[in-house]
Amino acid sequence: MADARALPRRRFDARLVLAGGWLLVALLAAIFAPLIAPQDPLAQDLLFERLPPFWMQGAEPGFWLGTDSLGRDLLSRIIYGGRVAFIVAFAAAFAACIVGSTLGLIAGYFGGWADRIISRIVDIWMAFPPVLFAILLVAVFGTGLSSVIIAIAVIDWTRFCRVIRAEAMGQSRMDYVENARIAGFGRFRIMLSEVLPNVLPSIVALLSLEMGIAVIVEAILSFVNLSISTDDPTWGGIIAEGRLSIHQAWWVLVFPLITLFLTVLSFSQFGEGLKARFDPVLR
Amino acid sequence: MTACLDISNLSATLSNGQRVLRSVSLSVEPGEVRALVGESGAGKSMIGKAVLGVLPPSVKIVEGSIRLEGADLGALSAKERRRVIGAKTALIPQDPLTALNPSRRVGPQMTDRLVHILGWAADRADKRVRQLLDEVHIREPDRVMRAYPHELSGGMRQRVLIAAAFAAEPRLIVADEPTTALDVTVQKQILRLIAQLQKEHGTAILFVTHDLGVVAKISQKVTVLYAGKVVEEADTAALFADPQHAYTRALMAATPKYTDPLASLMPVDEAVLAGLAAEIAIADHDWRPSLDRKSGHG
Numbered sequence: 001m002a003d004a005r006a007l008p009r010r011r012f013d014a015r016l017v018l019a020g021g022w023l024l025v026a027l028l029a030a031i032f033a034p035l036i037a038p039q040d041p042l043a044q045d046l047l048f049e050r051l052p053p054f055w056m057q058g059a060e061p062g063f064w065l066g067t068d069s070l071g072r073d074l075l076s077r078i079i080y081g082g083r084v085a086f087i088v089a090f091a092a093a094f095a096a097c098i099v100g101s102t103l104g105l106i107a108g109y110f111g112g113w114a115d116r117i118i119s120r121i122v123d124i125w126m127a128f129p130p131v132l133f134a135i136l137l138v139a140v141f142g143t144g145l146s147s148v149i150i151a152i153a154v155i156d157w158t159r160f161c162r163v164i165r166a167e168a169m170g171q172s173r174m175d176y177v178e179n180a181r182i183a184g185f186g187r188f189r190i191m192l193s194e195v196l197p198n199v200l201p202s203i204v205a206l207l208s209l210e211m212g213i214a215v216i217v218e219a220i221l222s223f224v225n226l227s228i229s230t231d232d233p234t235w236g237g238i239i240a241e242g243r244l245s246i247h248q249a250w251w252v253l254v255f256p257l258i259t260l261f262l263t264v265l266s267f268s269q270f271g272e273g274l275k276a277r278f279d280p281v282l283r
Numbered sequence: 284m285t286a287c288l289d290i291s292n293l294s295a296t297l298s299n300g301q302r303v304l305r306s307v308s309l310s311v312e313p314g315e316v317r318a319l320v321g322e323s324g325a326g327k328s329m330i331g332k333a334v335l336g337v338l339p340p341s342v343k344i345v346e347g348s349i350r351l352e353g354a355d356l357g358a359l360s361a362k363e364r365r366r367v368i369g370a371k372t373a374l375i376p377q378d379p380l381t382a383l384n385p386s387r388r389v390g391p392q393m394t395d396r397l398v399h400i401l402g403w404a405a406d407r408a409d410k411r412v413r414q415l416l417d418e419v420h421i422r423e424p425d426r427v428m429r430a431y432p433h434e435l436s437g438g439m440r441q442r443v444l445i446a447a448a449f450a451a452e453p454r455l456i457v458a459d460e461p462t463t464a465l466d467v468t469v470q471k472q473i474l475r476l477i478a479q480l481q482k483e484h485g486t487a488i489l490f491v492t493h494d495l496g497v498v499a500k501i502s503q504k505v506t507v508l509y510a511g512k513v514v515e516e517a518d519t520a521a522l523f524a525d526p527q528h529a530y531t532r533a534l535m536a537a538t539p540k541y542t543d544p545l546a547s548l549m550p551v552d553e554a555v556l557a558g559l560a561a562e563i564a565i566a567d568h569d570w571r572p573s574l575d576r577k578s579g580h581g
């Protein structure tokens with residue numbers, strides 16, 4: 001869809017390439033973690049505890065980013081931690097996106113009582129503080145990957161709903177929607193064939209942004225030990241451990257933080273870049 | 284012979300009770316062009332929207348009927364009404380920029396109705412649209428049909444919309460100020476194009492305009508509208524030769540050269556308007572106690 005549309009202006013977009021590049025590298029590393037990770041991320045070795053990163057005095061070959069206070073290889077743990085991060089990012093963001101965009105499209109396009117009901121639900125929903133809401137949900141569902149995903153989707157669908165509702169509302173007043181009515185098309189078909197293509201760029205941008213947000217929320221939940229079991233490495237979990245040994249081994253805190261930051265930033269920039277590219281008018 | 288379009292005693296109000304149409308009657312015979320002329324805010328577009336079944340939700344029809352080739356739209360179910368309107372009418376819109384979906388290619392937007400509403404085979408619809416593009420003098424149908432609307436000029440888009448309107452062979456086309464949003468140089472061409480296609484296809488047109496010059500050029504019959512009320516109705520030639528109503532005369536006096544299609548209306552004499560307002564207030568009296576003239580204008 002984007003291909004032919006982007007043809008006349010296929011210029012180099014540094015933002016899209018850099019963000020997409022980082023995400024691709026991080027995603028591939030996570031998928032092929034068993035092949036790529038230099039060490040077993042769970043293997044403890046007290047002889048190798050708190051090794052510094054490779055350029056510092058006392059570094060050991062094979063432990064590129066050093067080790068934590070149990071002697072586990074930091075790079076391998078970060079690579080494996082990406083698995084949880086990406087699974088949560090994709091699953092939670094898609095779930096939030098499908099629920100939120102569908103309701104937003106219906107509310108914005110149909111208006112009337114459908115809009116009143118959906119908007120009221122969104123208002124009530126957003127009255128809950130999100131992090132408390134997440135902790136509450138995880139407490140109810142129990143910890144584990146799927147409850148983290150459900151918690152994020154349950155909280156963040158409103159973000160999609162509000163934006164897409166506003167855009168669909170603007171679209172529904174456009175003349176081409178009226179033309180489709182005159183031609184004899186039904187409201188539902190018009191929503192899908194006339195309105196949806198115009199809000200799609202925003203959906204894509206929000207989806208990518210939401211993936212970044214999901215990564216952060218998962219990290220926060222891991223940080224407060226409410227995410228998945230503590231054995232599997234997660235970025236939030238590594239950061240939490242790193243915080244305890246900040247004075248002896250700063251790298252355990254800093255490297256996962258940088259990874260997290262770059263990933264979240266890349267998701268949001270990638271989304272914005274895609275939106276600009278998708279949009280036939282915006283240039 | 285049944286009229287192609289027959290509107291009788293149509294009245295409509297806004298949700299606050301303000302009247303936008305006052306007992307409007309007009310008819311369009313098959314193959315005829317009827318101009319609907321009046322100042323901005325007179326309710327011309329409302330009549331068009333009422334015929335096409337796309338009145339804004341805030342506007343309610345309170346009396347009267349609209350018949351399309353004899354079928355009373357008000358008496359039909361919503362679904363049946365959509366089908367009748369979809370099969371018999373088309374719109375040439377005012378603003379070609381917003382009338383095409385920016386996210387969809389032009390070709391499918393033109394064939395949509397033929398394929399999905401009228402049930403034509405895809406290749407027949409494609410052929411038909413190409414034929415119409417040729418009739419509106421578009422020389423590269425492939426390029427235009429593959430293009431997104433923003434890749435075409437305003438004049439090109441209006442040609443596309445004219446072609447799309449005629450493609451389904453509607454019985455009636457509502458043209459709502461189809462040249463107003465265009466460059467002055469393009470207006471004449473587009474007007475000529477509509478006149479030409481109208482003759483060739485024999486389609487009846489309700490031609491909405493605020494421009495007497497356009498009326499003179501394109502229509503056989505005229506209805507003059509003021510504040511939602513029909514003040515005069517005549518053959519075009521007769522109207523220009525001998526306007527009956529003071530408002531019509533004032534309109535003509537205000538148009539420097541009404542045969543010049545590029546001239547637009549100048550303000551009508553205040554005294555004439557005051558007289559009209561009083562006249563409407565009296566006519567409305569039993570319906571609504573008072574008429575706020577100012578709020579009658581959008």
Ligand SMILES: Nc1ncnc2c1ncn2[C@@H]1O[C@H](COP(=O)(O)OP(=O)(O)O)[C@@H](O)[C@H]1O
Nearest residue numbers: 303323324325326327328329339341579580581
């Ligand atoms: N969507 C709408 N909702 C309510 N009132 C409207 C709407 N559109 C137009 N009106 C009012 O209806 C009247 C007639 O408008 P319109 O038919 O657009 O005039 P014209 O086409 O002759 O310029 C105006 O007074 C205008 O303010």
Ligand SMILES: [Mg+2]
Nearest residue numbers: 327328459460
């Ligand atoms: Mg109008």
